[in-house]
Amino acid sequence: MLLSVGLYNAYQKFCTPYGAWEINWKFKSPSPSEMNDVINTIGGFPAEGETYTICKYSDYKLKKILKTNNWAKMDDKSYDMIKKKVNHFQNTVSSIHIGQEEKFKKIFLNNPVTFTKDSLYFLKSNSDGSYFLSILNPNENKVYILEWVQ
Numbered sequence: 001m002l003l004s005v006g007l008y009n010a011y012q013k014f015c016t017p018y019g020a021w022e023i024n025w026k027f028k029s030p031s032p033s034e035m036n037d038v039i040n041t042i043g044g045f046p047a048e049g050e051t052y053t054i055c056k057y058s059d060y061k062l063k064k065i066l067k068t069n070n071w072a073k074m075d076d077k078s079y080d081m082i083k084k085k086v087n088h089f090q091n092t093v094s095s096i097h098i099g100q101e102e103k104f105k106k107i108f109l110n111n112p113v114t115f116t117k118d119s120l121y122f123l124k125s126n127s128d129g130s131y132f133l134s135i136l137n138p139n140e141n142k143v144y145i146l147e148w149v150q
Contacts, residue, residue, distance in 0.1 A: 017053060021145070025124050025132040027033065029143070032059045038111045039093065039104070042149055052092050053145040054111065062141050071120040079117050085133055086113045088147045113144045113150040126150075 017037070018029040032055035042049035057065060072078060094104040114137045115121075122134040133146040 017051070017145075018024075018055075021132070021134075021147075023120070025130060025147075027122060027124070027134060028065075029055065030057070030064050032056055032143075033058050033061065036109060036136070041093075041097075042147075048149050050086075050089070050149070051145065051147040052089075052093075052111070053147075054145045055145065057141050057143065059141065062138070065136070065143065066138075069122050069134075071122055074115070074117045074119050074121065076117075078121065079115075082115065082121055082123075082133070082135065085123075086135075086146065089133070089148065092148075114140065114142075115144070 016031070018031065021027040021029060034056040035097070036054040037051070037056060039050060039052040040050060074082065090104075090108045094108070098106055101148045113135060115137050116139065118138060120136040120138070122136075123131065125131040128150045129148070130150045131148050135144040135146075136142075137144070
């Protein structure tokens with residue numbers, strides 16, 4: 001039984017997207033109730049690409065995720081900054097995939113990142129231009145993850 005728990009914990013840490021977020025970005029997340037891997041172009045060596053993931057949490061797990069991470073509150077300035085960052089991510093992802101621009105635009109249109117000034121965000125950037133943006137919308141019990149890996 002103890003071995004099963006250990007294997008399960010190892011799997012959660014090393015074989016799941018939310019485990020990778022903790023390892024790569026120090027972003028802790030319990031397992032979501034639902035996870036929609038909307039876009040994932042990361043693959044191969046050197047593991048560059050983009051991901052867009054939508055996670056839905058139960059009320060209990062939402063409270064848990066609120067207690068972790070260094071969430072920042074939205075204000076007018078940060079709301080505009082996050083909106084620009086999301087738009088830039090969407091436009092750049094669409095434009096770098098030559099011949100698939102319309103496909104990606106449609107994906108973003110059908111899976112919008114929704115947030116308000118009540119939302120919280122977590123943003124971490126690396127010197128190589130990689131970044132991780134997480135937006136928590138408490139009205140939807142959802143966390144939107146945008147990851148750009150160089």
